[in-house]
Amino acid sequence: MEARAVSKHVRVSPRKARMVIDTIRGKNVGAALQVIAMSMGKAARPIRKTLESAVANAENNFEVNVDRLFVKTATVDMGRAYRRLKPRAMGRADIIRRPTSHITIVVAEREE
Secondary structure: OEEEEEEEEEOOOHHHHHHHHOOOOOOEHHHHHHHHHHOOOOOHHHHHHHHHHHHHHHHHHHOOOHHHEEEEEEEEEEOOOEEEEEEOHHHOEEEEEEOOEEEEEEEEEOOO
């Protein structure tokens, strides 16, 4: 039984989000939440919300025991980059790209 949650267009760089999400892949849900709580990365909060959403989906839709859940897959993909203009010398402008991320977390029940 698998449950998933997706957060799209999160205003954090995918590279920075992958640093946080690599620490929780394959862990039990309780341990993963503890690791995220201690993480100092900017992406920790949206990843925590996505993980809690996946756990709630598993609990409400499939009625599984939360204590037996683990993070089966956790991925961060590149979203659409916001483009902003920054004024430069002699009337020119530079494009500033603000990256976004798509966070996908799948939790499954551990077989015993």
